[in-house]
Amino acid sequence: MRQSKIRVGIVGGAGYTGGELLRLLLNHPAVELVFVHSKSQANKPIYSVHTDLFGDTDKVFTAVLTPDIDVVFLCLGHGESQVFLQANSFGKAVKIIDLSQDFRLKKEENVFVYGLPELNKPQIQRxxxxxxxxxxxxxxxxxxxPLAAQQVLPKSIYIQAITGSTGAGQGLATTSHFSWRANNLSVYKAFTHQHLGEIRESLNQLQPQGQLAIKFIPERGDFTRGIFVHAIMESTASLTDLQMMYASYYATHPFTHFSKEAIHLKQVVNTNKCLISIEKHQNDVLITSAIDNLLKGAAGQAVQNMNLVFGLDEKMGLNLKASAF
Structure with missing residues (x-):
């Protein structure tokens, strides 16, 4: 049993992901928050940026890195984590959890473990x-x-997924402006989204089959948080067999749940859950999944990984309830 608290630092704490991580770590019973690094907000109170934390912490952002920590979370923009680690170093015992895309893909020189617990839990723990x-x-x-684990994933899959505006980050942009986003819907990066590489690598890890044809259409939605996915494919497996396949695969994973009923986005927003449901019409299969993009899709999953690394209960600090009305 771990006696002392985990000493934590955050680099890039002023954005949406950094703010969500702060909300979790300030209430985590096994964590001591040592520093929150931000060059742009240095010496300002954290609550001056994350106004919902007013009354919860008097800490200020700092431009100074404290070396005496156990783990550091990198909440930097894509491409910035690699640059940051080239310019800064931590002790050999310090764990690093990077929330950018810089180290997700397999390369010979890449020593980072891909942190999807439902796929790589034993590797994450080490x-x-x-x-x-x-x-x-x-x-x-x-x-x-679950389909890849049973070697029954088809070679061609159509995926439509819609995300909330927080997925675009805190920086101002035309497509995240309220007047543009409200009552609006749009497609972006059709067939070319940057997450396709890591998706293919993970699926090939379970079912090696060369280049998987994923026809992915991402959309911007008229809401702030959440991701709602529809995956459509053909399968001769019965609905009962598919349901058993999913229930069995996720039986030991506390945050991912299979539902026999149709799911909706409000069931997962403000939680670290992923909910999944399946429909079948003749040989056409519809798989629906839903997560909160800032929690299970970012900060919540990062804390889940921290819990696994330090031998804590995987759910510690993450027992969050959705506001489904």
Missing amino acids: AQYIANPGCFATAIQLALL
């Missing part, structure tokens, strides 16, 4: 460095992993 999965990638992989 890891020094963890690459947290992308939000779309998490929702899509969890929708498909």
